[in-house]
Amino acid sequence: MSVGAAVLASALLYWILLRTSDLDFAGLWKAWRNANLPLVCGVLIFSLFVHIVLGADKLWRVLKAMGFDLPWALVLKIRLGAGPLRALMPVDMGEVLNIAFFRQYSKIPLGDASGACLFDRGLNFMGSAFWLTAGLIMLPMESQSAAAQALGIAAAGALYGVFVFATSIHGAINGLAEKLHPKIGRFAQGVLSPFKDCPAGRKLLLMGYGVVFQARPLIVCYLLFAALGVQPPLDVFIAFASLAVFAGHIPTAAGIGPREAALMVLFQGLAPAGTIFAVGAAMSLFVHVIPMIAGLPWLPWFLRGLSGAESGQNP
DSSP, X not given: OOHHHHHHXXXXXXXXHHHHSOOOHHHHHXXXXXXOHHHHHHHHXXXXXXXXXXXXXXXXXXXXXXXXXXXXXXXXXXXXXXXXXXXXXXXXXXXXXXXXXXXXXXXXXXXXXXXXXXHHHHHHHHHHHHHHHHHHHHSOHHHHGGGTTHHHHHHHHHHHHHHHHOHHHHXXXXXXXXXXXXXXXXXXXXXXXXXXXXOHHHHHHHHHHHXXXXXXHHHHHHHHHXXXXXXXXXXXXXXXXXXXXXXXXXXXXXXXXXXXXXXXXHTBTTBOHHHHHHHHHHHHIIIIIHHHHTTGGGHHHHHHHHHTSSOOXXX
């Protein structure tokens, strides 16, 4: 999906949402005017730190487990520089930028760069699936039918967890790729490297890192509700907020539009529609847009590295 199409999709969804939800903009403004601003600022600082610093640290640890000893500061700089471009792309497409940069700037083979970024993205998926599963377990019986569609996502997370440790499957895929063509085999070997070669203990630690990292959007969402004077019940919040997180993976610019719509449907009745919309819009800004555009000063360097005008040393 192109950047233009993603931005257009988000704009269209926002327009539909605003036209069909009967939002009370006066009430919305009043809610923000009476919001707990110190808490809002604290939430933003927390989200910035986790997204930028812990996000870079997680990817650095994946690369290190694969034998690529890049400086930690370089991986941080890459995360910052890629951010402004990722803000315009669907949530899951941003990894393409990192793959291209590692290949062009750090001279990491395409297969290995793809494997590192896919494994890192997989950690995020498993982390989100963990919280969704925990939320489904806590969900009251009367609310479980509303979240029945989430069972497939939770099952996919469990299957991915099995795949991470299924070294026999990794070997079979690699062998099949070798039979198709030696180049395909080398690419597959690189992609599967973090799955196949990383010790089981380190995989478990990285999976735990993914769970902690993916608690961020839930914490941000909960505290934004609290800042607007709403106390969501925890027994439904974790499952419903997790579903909204997954809705953000629908191809739009940074998941903007589907995330807000999901929150408004799932938390209907908890608070006025304008308040729920405000939480969704702020969640998109705090979790994705603002942390990503914070990297604007590093964007020119990132673009030079992406184009090959500047390169680093082969790790």
